[in-house]
Amino acid sequence: MAAAAPPPAPTPAATALPDPTPIGHPLFTRIRLATASDVPHIHKLIHQLANFEHLAHHCSATEASLSSTLFTSPPFQSFTVFILELSQTPFPPQLHTHSALFSPITQTITLDLPIDDPEIETFKSNDKDCGFDVVVGGFALFFPNYSTFLGKPGFYVEDLFVRECYRRKGFGKMLLSAVAAQAVKMGYGRVEWTVLDWNVKAIKFYEEMGAKVLQDWRICRLTDEALQAYANPAAI
């Protein structure tokens, strides 16, 4: 997992008399549920995340493998993706992006300087109701997990990623907060994810968000040939 670092967007200093002139550059943000048509963007984001983690050689996801395994269940019941979109202009009223299960979350932040996105053409949003300047800036992929001790489900966040030019603006926190809010709404008990122990910046960010880092649990993984050896359990 990778995440934007903590500092929120700078806001104008309070003045004695309100100034009607906007200070800085507003950036309009929206978090919405992804659909199958977002797979090309999700695929590119996953490969950028793998590069960030120096794990590109372990990344074999293709658009076809993602298409055949994601978006096969209603949102939140299984693998679910939140997409972060950014725009220079306000988002239009919610049309088909508004599902009964999830209302997109819009926020406006003000930046000192506009962001120069070198990949604006690659990550143009494919939401037809939006203006031409909407870009995909990041995503969170999560799914239900289960705590037998609580006797209730939670969410496990497999990936949280913000593209490089949008980091350190609070977008990682926005995405993770959206997952946490959905967990609260559904009466779930926990939101969990993992972090590399050397990523002190991310650990600090997560702790500031209220998360506890469990120091004494280790993940065990059975994969590749070691997993295939269990094709017939009675023969083990």
Added chain:
Amino acid sequence: MAAAAPPPAPTPAATALPDPTPIGHPLFTRIRLATASDVPHIHKLIHQLANFEHLAHHCSATEASLSSTLFTSPPFQSFTVFILELSQTPFPPQLHTHSALFSPITQTITLDLPIDDPEIETFKSNDKDCGFDVVVGGFALFFPNYSTFLGKPGFYVEDLFVRECYRRKGFGKMLLSAVAAQAVKMGYGRVEWTVLDWNVKAIKFYEEMGAKVLQDWRICRLTDEALQAYANPAAI
């Protein structure tokens, strides 16, 4: 997670002439899908697991909370439970326990001495097609997770537990092998679970089963009041 330690059941030594007299005490085992009617047993097993991990004070699961959150989806699509049953007599042909999705796995092991189960009355199986001596010996609770790097699902094993008097006979391995076999059958990429770093016996057992223990990942958890604070993400 807790598991039976590695050694498989002892088998009779080979002799030059086969001896028709059975040596030792046969124990018949079956792994089947749990259903809602297994909740009382699952609830007791979860509390035994919490005691084993010295975490009973964190265990708030009730029969009601388990009943309302488990068995709401078809097996393997969401939270799924395998039940381990043990019997002194062979299991009858598979009747309603045989689902199109999973055929129960039966095996016979031979023990030097019979097992004295002090909780035989508490854990009598409620499968009506079985003899009166069938007892529940353990369980595995697991659900699909997702690897974005592989672009495919896997299984995450939340709990693997064998009751004390049945440990060190290979039953933990049987349960975990059954989950791994199901993952292979479904074309999944991984089976994962967690282990406490001080539980060297369990770590050795898992490594002997072919698992890798990931040393540099830590679990982050947002729960209780820290989670509730995210009820409204736009207000964060």
